[in-house]
Amino acid sequence: MQLFYDPDVQRGPHALRAEEARHAFQVLRKRVGDELNLVDGKGGWYKATVASISKRECLIDVTLLRREAARASYSTTLLVAPTKNIDRFEWILEKTTEIGIDFIQPILTQHSERKNIRTDRLERVIESAMKQSLQAWLPALGNLCSFAEALQQSDPAGQKYLAYLGGQNTPQLHRTCRPGGHVTIAVGPEGGFSPAEAELAVSADFNFVSLGPQRLRTETAAITAVHTIAQLNW
């Protein structure tokens, strides 16, 4: 199945958003009368019939198939330091979206090697992964902010974990995380979180966790942590 994404899609006649229209008609050669499957990124599944195609606009006739009340029985926020190599960061976005995530908050940390990201480009990576994995919920991508700010904004009621290399006898995430509710997991840059950052996280009610016996790259840590949380909930 090929899925289209339009955040403004609604029942009845609708002009498909420009990028998706281009893809539908120029790449996939959809014609008047053909059917499309759409999601709105907010849990809505739609079916549409192509009504007319012009250079300016592509009109479709839309029916709502169903609306999901929530992405899943749990929700996950990932705080993560963008990697120096942006491909590796795009991999985090693509893979965590496939596996299942709600909010990705890029953070600036003491050992961060990358201080800026192009949010618009990264959002397209997430959109594409959502469609490819046939999901109706678009994970949100926050604007790059300091680690301290991200800690302040973290859900006070949820479980909060920080992947920390410096701790002794740190419990493993899959043995300490509980199913359901909201989980925030923080993953640092290649050099890890600094001791001061770890302390700050503890004062914001974060608990140290280990992600396994090996030294993992940032993107591997992020993906396996999100997978661990998802799997506890399947």
Added chain:
Amino acid sequence: MQLFYDPDVQRGPHALRAEEARHAFQVLRKRVGDELNLVDGKGGWYKATVASISKRECLIDVTLLRREAARASYSTTLLVAPTKNIDRFEWILEKTTEIGIDFIQPILTQHSERKNIRTDRLERVIESAMKQSLQAWLPALGNLCSFAEALQQSDPAGQKYLAYLGGQNTPQLHRTCRPGGHVTIAVGPEGGFSPAEAELAVSADFNFVSLGPQRLRTETAAITAVHTIAQLNW
């Protein structure tokens, strides 16, 4: 810590293999008297002192630190169809090495989009991931073979699973796989295994498993399956 890999390293005077020597002396600017940490890819950890550097050869004085009896308390074989985009296949090699794997067997399947791979280039990806994640065991990479051949060669005593999309009420890998011993997990190409291939696998004592509710790309399926098996054993 920076780790070097030399499969032939042994105690006493030793000529460091050419690629590692280049990296040590030209990139990292190691000099006579400097120390190096080495692994042999077979569980051996070594420390060495640079004895002499010439254009032809780099001699080191080697001490064995310790020898690990096994990579882990379990072992994993991944049968996987190489992806059309080779970057995505290299990601499988890099990430499963970081997480922990013993043998990767590339397979040709009915829906395979890629019919050839460059084993030498791929082996370097694995070497680099082993060193980066500070491990002393080099995962082995098989030569591309047919799925039928790979099934025949699978360990008759171990657990054998196939990630299959077509099954009804398929148990999830993390709920059915048991810790310890040898586990083989088979992951198909983008189009999945064909029904005939699934049948063939069943006759070779493979059990169908699900890797979660989402449609995952081949590389995501491979990485999360290997992570699931590893985590059951941590």
